[in-house]
Structures are given as structure tokens and as C-alpha cells.
Amino acid sequence: MSAAVIVDETPAPIAPTKRARNPYIRGLRTPRGIAGLTVVALVVLLGLAAPLLTRYAPTFQTADALLGPSGEHPLGTDEIGRDLWSRVLFGIRTDLIVVVSAVPLGALTGCLLALVSVTSRWADVVVQRAFDLVLAFPGLILGLTVTAVLGAGKSTVIVVIAVVEAPAFGRMLRGAILSHREREYALAARVGGAGRVRLLVRHILPNAADPLVVQIAVSLSIAVIVEGAMSFIGIGVRPPEPSLGSIVSGSVMHLQDHPSYAIGPLVAISAFVLGLNLIAEALNKGVRR
């Protein structure tokens, strides 16, 4: 208790030049953060600008199957003559749609469940057991289960990712709320007359948000992997719509005679996932400092 009355008398150090106060920006300004942001921005731009960057529709079949890279087809063509450059670009697009809708859905579900969970003991038990249950299924096994019910497709992938991600957010926020609401600032706010909702929204959530922001970056990269894996084993985005995982899957049959087929999607997925992870690491460093 005595810690509360000790006031730090030392004057705040004069900020060294350009040291951002916001921990996220501080983290992202490190070499790691800049590298991650650059790579992810490039991948996202390629996906967004897809229609401008290629003359071929991703499902258009030319007469030439399994061509090597050329001026006309920078990455060659696949087994039914579709331009691979175009498929990779539009594949990135599909991934973006899936990832950008699934991760917020999962994060929101997890956070809402955490809020329900801290209201009563009873609700807590139910929610925590539900999380245990989800976590008892290794990621892709859960994917198979959900797909068995909903059938393969983009929306299934989104549901699977959201379900896989929700417990991480839920556990994290629940833990943060439980620990923060016992801290002195929370007690002080309560003494000052803050109601439950105000205490949560104005005081606890802003203080508990840091790990969640890092988790979003981590979840985005996991989402790219889950989408890729599901499409790779044929239970994800349905053909002929391109996705990065399904292009890799298509290339597997032709690795011996057309190794260049695999290069485009492999580079795109790796860059995307590595970039997102660099961002996550950079944010984590910024928050922890």
C-alpha cells in the first residue's frame, strides 16, 4: 500500500530526439518494425491493386498450360493455362478478405466472452470450459470438424479462424481485467464513484489493451497460415477462386517438371506471414519497454 503514496519526484527525462511516446509507434520505428511494415504493405498493395497489375482474369484459361515464366506470364501458367501472376495477386486478395474479416470477428467474440466471463463466477466456469474445449482441438482438426458441418468455402474458413482465435483474446482480456481491477487505480476510481461500466471502459480496458494489440498482429499471421493450410488440403476457398494455399496445392503435382509454378505463392505467403510476425515482435518490444 505504501507504494501508492511515494510520488516520483525526479523530473521526467527530456525525451531524446524523435522518441515516440506512443509505445506502438515506438516499437514500429525499430528496424524490425519498419521491415515488417514494408513487407506487409507491399503484399497488401499487390493484393489491392491486383486488377491494375495484370491483364488476365485469375480464372481465364489461356491455350497454354504449364508455361515457364515469360514476359507475357511473369510467373508462367498453371495446369489449365491460367496466368499464375494474376492468380497469386488475386489469391492475396482472397487471403486479405478472409483474414481481415476473420481476425476482428474472433477478437470481438473472445473479448465479449471475456466480458461475460468476469461478470459472474458461473459464467466464468462456462466460458472457460468452452475455451478449454476449443483448445483441445489442434487447429486444423478443428478446421476439419467445422468444415464437415458447414462444407468447404470461404465463409467456413472465416468461422474456423474466428473460433481458433477467440480463446486467445478471451483469456488475455479476462486475465488483464481480473488483475487490473484489483490494482490501486481501479480501487481509487471506484472510491471516486465510477460505476462498473465506467470503470471497465474508461480505466481498465485502456490499461489492458497492450497485449491485445500485439495479439492482433500474431492472429493475423496465424489466420494467413490457417487459410493457407485449409485451402492446401482442399477444405478452404473453393476453386476456381484463387487463394494462396490452393495455388501451392496445385503446384505440388508439378514440382518435378515445373518447379517455377510454386515460387509465386510460396514467396507471397512467406513474405506475408514473416512481415506480420515482425510487426508483432516489434509491437511487443515497444509495449514491454
Next chain:
Amino acid sequence: MSGYLLRRLPSALLVLVLASFAIFAILRLIPGDPATTLAGSDPSPETVAAIRADLGLDRPFPAQYFSWIGDLLTGDPGRSYLIGGRITDLIGARFGNTLALALGALVLMLVLGPVLGVLGATARGRVPRALLSAVDSVSLTVPVFVTGVLLVLLFAVTWRLLPPGGHESIVADPVIGLQYLVLPALCLALPGSAVLARYLGDGVRQALSEDYVRTARSLGVSPRRILWRHALPNALPPVLTVLGMQVGALLGGAVVVEALFAWPGLGQLAEQGVARRDYPVVQTLLLLLVGVYVLVQLLTDIAYALLDPRVRLG
């Protein structure tokens, strides 16, 4: 110890029971009636009804659930609807293959993880450190189907050292069998190895900065002995938990790796079962996989408690 087990066991069992119920219920949500699918094109209502009765689908939901659990407990989960054959035979034929793959990956993980971790914690100089950290980041983050294709491109297509896919029994011909096993197992082991390396490296680094290490050093204990006898054992317990989680990831990863390398294992069976909506096969297989995972977690917790008295007494 037995007290700890008594506290830990019920929650593991509860998860398992909940999982069995969830799997069963979820699969009953599948649109479409398997009896109609089985009856072929344009069946008479009597045929469909006969098939439904034969499969027990006309019985109420709880009755179906309990008869499934009963069958499981007596060791006979029944027959497959569509793939054909008894489920025990289907699973039995593939279980060994997946086990071989998972064990191979586990062995590689237990070799690669500590080696990379200790190297990372003890490496001097910027370049080796950066290199190790890059290897670690890449194997940690790049998904298995990407590393798998890269491994095939390198070892099977470019250097022609190993087969690109397929399976030969290790028992029948160990040399050939191992050649087929190496790439899938390596591919499956990489992410887990990186996680192990990271945790172990952090643990060792932490341990090396502790007072007891300084004391040992000042007493003239050799650096190697400090690393192996003092730092490493203290870094192990948290890594164990991580290892348990990685075994779960291994099960999920096996589905992808088996698809990529045409490895006839449980993952392939699960994929086939889902594709054909053969739910007796799928539900039994899913419960088996979840069961293995829960068991591994339990064993990890027990091992942790054995290593760290604070856990079992806490």
C-alpha cells in the same frame, strides 16, 4: 503426487467428455441424411427407412450418443458408411504410419530444438546470432506446407537425394522406409523445433545470469559443465509445457504434411472422411485425436509436477 493427479485428472476427463459430446452433436448438424446418400439415386422411402433403422439413425439423439460411447468403450466403434470396412481396421491400418511420422518428427524436434536453443544462447558475435535468429524466425513462422514444398524442391527435385513423397514401411525395409520418412518428419518438426529453441534459449540465457552460475564460475567450474549441469536443467521445466503444446500442433500439422507427401496416415483418413461426410469415421477419429492431445497435455503437466515441486504442492 497422487493428490496432484487427483486434482488434474477430473478436468482432463471433463474436457474429453465435453469434446465427445461436441463432436457428436456438431456432426449431426451436417445437412443431408447419410441414409439418403447411401441408398443411391432415386431410392424408395422404404429403402431409406430400412437403412436409417439399420444405422440406428431413427433412434433419439441421446440414445445414438450413448450407443456410440458404449461401442467405443468396448473397442468396436462400428463400420464406416462410405469408405467401407470396420472403423477399427481403417484406423488400425493408418495409425502406425501417423505414429511413425509423429515420432520421427518428435525425435528431430528434440534434437534440433535444444541444439538451436543452446547455440542461440551461447553464440558470440553478431553474424552467428543474427543467422540463428533468422533460421529460428523462418522455421517458426513459415507454415508447414510452404517449408514442405521448399524441402521437396531442394532435396527431391534439385539434389534428387530423397523421394518427393509416398510411403514405405519402416518395419519392412528400414533403409528405404527412413528415406521416405525424413522429409515429412523434418517438415513437421521444424516449427516445433523453433519454438523449443526459443524457449530453451531464453531459459538458458536467464539461468546463465543467475547468482548460482556466478558462484559456480567463481569456484572455477568449467563453462561447459555450467551449461550442461546447471543452466540447462533449470531451463527445462517451462520448456516441457511448450513441448506438450507442440505435440498438439504436430497432430494438426500431420494432416497437412500427409496431404503434401501422400503419406497414408490418420490425417488423410480424416480428410477423406470429411470430404465424403462419413461421420462414424470422422467422429471416432476426431475423438481419438483430441484424446491423444488431452492425454499428452496431462502427461506434460504430470512431468512438470515431477520436475517442479512448487506445482504439485501449490
